[in-house]
Each structure stands twice: as C-alpha cells, then as structure tokens.
Amino acid sequence: MTTSSHTAQDSGTDLGARYRQLADGFAAVVASVPADAWSADSPCDGWTARDVVAHVIDTQRQFFDGHGIDLGARPDLDDPVTAWQTHADRVSEALTDPAVSDRSFDGHFGPTTIGETLMRFYGFDMVAHRWDVGSAAGLDVRFSDDEMTLMETAAAGFGPALYGDGVCKPGVEVAPDADRQTRLLATLGRQA
Secondary structure: OOOOOOOHHHHHHHHHHHHHHHHHHHHHHHHHOOHHHOOOEOOOOOOEHHHHHHHHHHHHHHHHHHOOOOOOOOOOOOOHHHHHHHHHHHHHHHHOOHHHHOOEEEEOOEEEEHHHHHHHHHHHHHHHHHHHHHHHOOOOOOOOHHHHHHHHHHHHHHHHHHHOOOOOOOOOOOOOOOOHHHHHHHHOOOOO
16 A cells, blocks of 8 residues: 555556556466367356456556557457466556556546556456456466455445446355355355
8 A cells, every 4th residue: 555655656666566466367367278268158248268358458458548548559369368468568567657557537436546446446357357267267266365355345345336237247145154255256246
C-alpha cells in the first residue's frame, strides 16, 4: 500500500510490481494449457480458453485506450502465451510512469486512479479468469491467501454490480464445509 512518504515514482514502481505478480500468475496458467485445449469451453458461457485470454487482454487495452494510453498493436492470439506476455510487458512498462498510474478520473464507483482501478477491477479479472482458463484445460488452479483477499474485497466493493450483465453469474450453493477458494468461486457464480 502506498503511504504519504512514498514518492510518485515509488507508487508507480509498487503498482507495477503488484500488477506483474498477478500477470505472472495468469501467465503461468496460460503457459500450462496444452495446445489442444485452447478451443475447450471455459466456465464463461460461450467462451473458449483462448476467448478468455482475449477478453483479459482486450478489456485492459480498452481501459488504457479510454485514457489515451497507447499499448501498441494488439498481440496475435494465435499464440496465447506470447500474446499475454507481450501485453503484460506493455502494461507493466506503462505503469512505471506515475503520470499514468496516478492519473485521477471519475470511475464507476467514484473518484479513483488508473492504477487503483487496474488493481481493483482488472486485477480481480486476472485472478478469476486465471481459474477459468485453467478449468477449461483441466488444470487445478489454486489462489494464494492474498489473491483471495483481493478477490473477496473487490467482490464486496462491487456490490450488486458484481452480478451485472457480463460480469459474474449469480452465486451458487456450496457445502457448509467448503474451503475458502470454493466459497469464493461460488460467490462468483463458479463451481469448483
């Protein structure tokens, strides 16, 4: 967390490191998907594993584009591993500039910054969709405690908007003794 004693450069550096950690987690799952699983159905209705990677890339690109920040040409999704790495590198580079990461704007939930929104919403997206890509490929994807805290905090902050059109399906029931990740996924409309 950024404190008042940090400079703007420290803020951008810290944000870049936090983004990179989530992006690397997503990259590890993407790199583990067998070539023949990219067309497999994901838990996201109508989307394959490749479609989920495209969604994560495209929504982040649209966010930056909406703020006048050019991330260059969209990476070719024929190779999702390279596409994701190229995209994540470009975002990480953009975040090193405090004029980008600390830029204020009025967001859906009130005043915010590019960096805060990227971590709160798009960070949430990278963790949730990491599980979706893994699920499509039959991989056992586990979240760290910090990632689950990020997800739980974000989901609570979204309120009813969490279940808005194109976000998450309604929550599903789980057994009373379900573990934390299973309960979190259920909140997001996913069955572990």
